[in-house]
Amino acid sequence: MRNELLFLTLKVFSATGGIEKVCRVAGKAFYEYGIEQLCSVRIFSMHDADSDAIDNHYFPTTHFKGFQANKIAFVLAAIKAGCNSNIVVLSHFNLLSVGWLIKKLSPHTKVCLIAHGIELWYPLPKHKRKMLQGIDGIFSVSHFTQQTIIQQHGINAQKCNVLHNCLDPFLVTSDQAIDTDGLRQRYGIAANDAVVFTLTRLSKVDRYKGYVTVIDAMVTLTHHNQSIKYVIAGKYTKDEKQFLDQYINDRGLSQHVILTGYIPDDALAAHFKMADVYTMPSVKEGFGIVFIEAMFFGLPVIAANVDGSVDALANGSLGQLVTPHAPHLIATAVQNVLHHKAAYQPNHALLMKAFSYETYKRNWYQILQSNKN
Structure with missing residues (x-):
């Protein structure tokens, strides 16, 4: 298997919410990891267009593919690329089904999920809970979310880790003069x-x-x-x-x-x-x-x-x-x-x-x- 990392997202550049901020910064971290480890990194976005990534500061557009809300094309491409990857990172719980399919078709691929919070705080349908239990790692942005996932969904604690969000590296420096x-x-x-x-x-x-x-x-x-x-x-x-x-x-x-x-x-x-x-x-x-x-x-x-x-x-x-x-x-x-x-x-x-x-x-x-x- 080639040394590849696939990052699956819903939106990266076409929205400005907290999860999109996480995706942009995570994409940058993955891109830099790929350079250091000679690892091929690809970032797929279900809802963005390719043009949404133009002139972004986080990673080259050559690593990005937007599917413009074509869910079928996104899922098929994600499964194909995921089965040829060492690691697949899901940016949101709503992509769990795609990650689960990749894991079923390619058991050797490690599939991990970023857990942001409320989407995983409450009971899930039985089939979703099984999917969640079947992936390799869940990285929660807080201890509260981590503990809730373990208790609410019966997840093995060894699969669950805390990965705090971070400051955007392109924030204006705090000591720069700003006229208010x-x-x-x-x-x-x-x-x-x-x-x-x-x-x-x-x-x-x-x-x-x-x-x-x-x-x-x-x-x-x-x-x-x-x-x-x-x-x-x-x-x-x-x-x-x-x-x-x-x-x-x-x-x-x-x-x-x-x-x-x-x-x-x-x-x-x-x-x-x-x-x-x-x-x-x-x-x-x-x-x-x-x-x-x-x-x-x-x-x-x-x-x-x-x-x-x-x-x-x-x-x-x-x-x-x-x-x-x-x-x-x-x-x-x-x-x-x-x-x-x-x-x-x-x-x-x-x-x-x-x-x-x-x-x-x-x-x-x-x-x-x-x-x-």
């Missing part, structure tokens, strides 16, 4: 206003992210300090925008809560640098790349203590962990930061040791070497 004055003017934020920041999708199904709870916390925060703003950035549905506008108005917070709508990746650094504290008390977070991004830009972070967020905050060593659905606790945590910001500044050295791209790549190298046939 124009951004404050756009949102009507005064120079002396404190800014609480959340970056997330906004829809009814995404309320588990906790932004409504933070709005409730703002009632207490504005009672003590009128010079405070809560900026919620991210694409919203029409219905959720209407709900939030009414919710904010009913609590007398129209002058204190700002919904920015979608912001492009190249504007993220300025939004992080404009803020004083980042909070997202989510209760269904597999990991939360946004937490480590916020800390990279020097923001104190407040997250919930019940899910994969705990790993992103290094069990509280990098930020404050609070009980979710508790506005008074979130308000207290924010006040602590605003009154003693230096004390809550994230430890940059610890952040980079745990979540840098170099750490992530090294961890993948160890995994791939240990799974060599």
Whole structure:
């Protein structure tokens, strides 16, 4: 068998979510591994087009194939390439069936799955559970997800490992000068206003992210300090925008809560640098790349203590962990930061040791070497 690695994905470049970020960075790590180990690396995307990869910074387009949502062509090509590969890495649980077929047709091929979180927290149909039990390795982005998979699906613990997500190696350096004055003017934020920041999708199904709870916390925060703003950035549905506008108005917070709508990746650094504290008390977070991004830009972070967020905050060593659905606790945590910001500044050295791209790549190298046939 030739020395080949196949990375199967749903989307890499045609969407901007957390899983797509993981796929881009993992693709870079695999490409660099291939150079070092003289291993052929191919990356297949079900939904992307070949053109979506043009001019990307992560790997040459010659290693990438997009199938433009042609699922049949994707599956057939993936099975053929997978059977000729030493290792197949599945980027998402929704590709498990393809990985299982590859394993059945080519038992010597090692098939591994990246487990992001909520998609594997709940009971599965019997056939899916058998498929999950039949692959060679499951790499969870947090300890919470790892333990849930073992307990929920009866997976052999030796097959399960934790592989934390990492910072994008192409993030603008945290010490680079970023002008935030124009951004404050756009949102009507005064120079002396404190800014609480959340970056997330906004829809009814995404309320588990906790932004409504933070709005409730703002009632207490504005009672003590009128010079405070809560900026919620991210694409919203029409219905959720209407709900939030009414919710904010009913609590007398129209002058204190700002919904920015979608912001492009190249504007993220300025939004992080404009803020004083980042909070997202989510209760269904597999990991939360946004937490480590916020800390990279020097923001104190407040997250919930019940899910994969705990790993992103290094069990509280990098930020404050609070009980979710508790506005008074979130308000207290924010006040602590605003009154003693230096004390809550994230430890940059610890952040980079745990979540840098170099750490992530090294961890993948160890995994791939240990799974060599």
